[in-house]
Amino acid sequence: MNMKNFDLENNDKITTGFKTPENYFEQFEAKMMRQIEAEQPAEKEVKVVSLFYRKQVWMSSIAALLLLAIAIPVYFNMASESNLDATTIESYLAQQSVGTTELTKHLTDEDVIALETSLGVSTSESDEIEAYLSETENLDYILNE
């Protein structure tokens, strides 16, 4: 090509001469697709864990099944037993006089401590109360007041 009469507009087009590796665009497309898939929220990716992978998994699945087999009937039995409506409970409570003794029977030590703290009764005070009560003859009478 004669450089002296060089005319970019009218001469044959000069290309860049740039090349790319073979299959570059196919590979680039695949690479980008992998990258954007990795950037998508995790919920879309479902991790597949084989159940047969470890013996432990087997054992715990059997244990879980057994537990369910026992728990489900028990749960439904209990549910049907406790299937009492409010009026039944109310009439029961009206007929049966539930005394303090009966209630205290069900209290654990923790319950007592919790009660003491919520009522603001310190241990030293409760010792005094206990001492007073033990001196009183009709303990049951007072407790039922």
Added chain:
Amino acid sequence: MQDEKAFVLELIHPKTQNEAFRKLLQLYQKPLYNHIRGMVLNHDDADDVLQNTFVKVFANLKNFKGDSKLFSWMYRIATNEAITFMQQRSKKQGISNEEVQQKELNKLESDVFFDGNEIQLKLQKAIATLPEKQQLVFKMKYFEELKYEEMSEILTTSVGALKASYHIAVKKIEEYLHTN
């Protein structure tokens, strides 16, 4: 592009996103690669910048307002990515942008992914003598064969100014080729 709005919606919706993005890649990876390669000159850098470009495109699709065409929006991202890439390189090496370009030009002769002859190499050297914006305008018009209207949207410059810039660039390059 058929219906660009519908396509953009496909690109955003999680269910259609992957297939739509594949389509986007197939449509634009080549022209965007050529655009970037023209700016950074060597293949490995062009590959990096192209990847950054598509990552940015993907991350910002939900913010794409449709004020411009998807095509020009992506070209703008690619242009910015390439410029940022070269600026980072010049900063890292402590040399000017022009020196970075000169270095890349010198490497071109031995580049396995450049099979240009003497005139092609000379043309690249001639382009490198132009101001940055003129280089970009020349490459986009002459090599990439974009329309002035498209270039106007990408570079946010008026068609008139682009035409003027291109003609000046052609003159300077011809002069360079006559004298060198």
